[in-house]
Amino acid sequence: MPRNILKTLQSEHDALRDLFAEINDTTDRAKKGRTQLLEAIEQNLLPHAKWEETVFYPAFAERADRDGLKTHAEAVLEHHAVEDVVIPEVHAADPDTPEFAGRVKVFGELIDHHAKEEESTMFKLARKLFSAEELASFDEQYEEWKQSNAASLVIAGEKGKTQLKSAMKSLTG
Ligand SMILES: [Fe+2]
Numbered sequence: 541m542p543r544n545i546l547k548t549l550q551s552e553h554d555a556l557r558d559l560f561a562e563i564n565d566t567t568d569r570a571k572k573g574r575t576q577l578l579e580a581i582e583q584n585l586l587p588h589a590k591w592e593e594t595v596f597y598p599a600f601a602e603r604a605d606r607d608g609l610k611t612h613a614e615a616v617l618e619h620h621a622v623e624d625v626v627i628p629e630v631h632a633a634d635p636d637t638p639e640f641a642g643r644v645k646v647f648g649e650l651i652d653h654h655a656k657e658e659e660s661t662m663f664k665l666a667r668k669l670f671s672a673e674e675l676a677s678f679d680e681q682y683e684e685w686k687q688s689n690a691a692s693l694v695i696a697g698e699k700g701k702t703q704l705k706s707a708m709k710s711l712t713g
């Protein structure tokens with residue numbers, strides 16, 4: 541079987557779904573477990589989201605028709621909503637509180653919704669817009685990028701932004 545970026549992204553969605561199922565199953569006493577699971581979620585989500593935003597989505601938009609562009613706009617806005625609002629609010633709550641549990645639940649629901657839309661609409665279109673060779677080469681590029689310094693810097697920058705936004709949310713309530 542040739543490699544295929546869409547399969548990789550899909551399996552990363554599934555890994556995220558499993559992690560959210562696990563964190564949603566924790567109690568308010570599981571402070572350490574929740575902290576570790578949130579870290580694992582971000583470790584999985586951030587490279588995935590940043591690579592989609594910087595490489596895959598723009599390549600998709602370049603070839604998409606009107607329906608594809610609408611799907612693309614939805615996906616981009618969902619990423620922004622999660623990065624700018626949801627993740628900072630999760631971080632602004634203490635992991636041993638019901639606030640944290642509620643916010644993490646919404647976080648997981650949005651990721652599941654977003655992943656479903658990608659799988660049922662965007663990836664379906666992408667199978668028509670890109671050749672098997674292109675999908676394989678995206679997959680290679682993605683794997684290389686994930687191991688690069690550039691990726692570590694992008695992820696660190698993203699985490700820094702989250703800390704800043706969550707600190708501001710804690711101030712303003
Ligand atoms: Fe996405």
Ligand SMILES: [Fe+2]
Nearest residue numbers: 549592655658
């Ligand atoms: Fe995705």
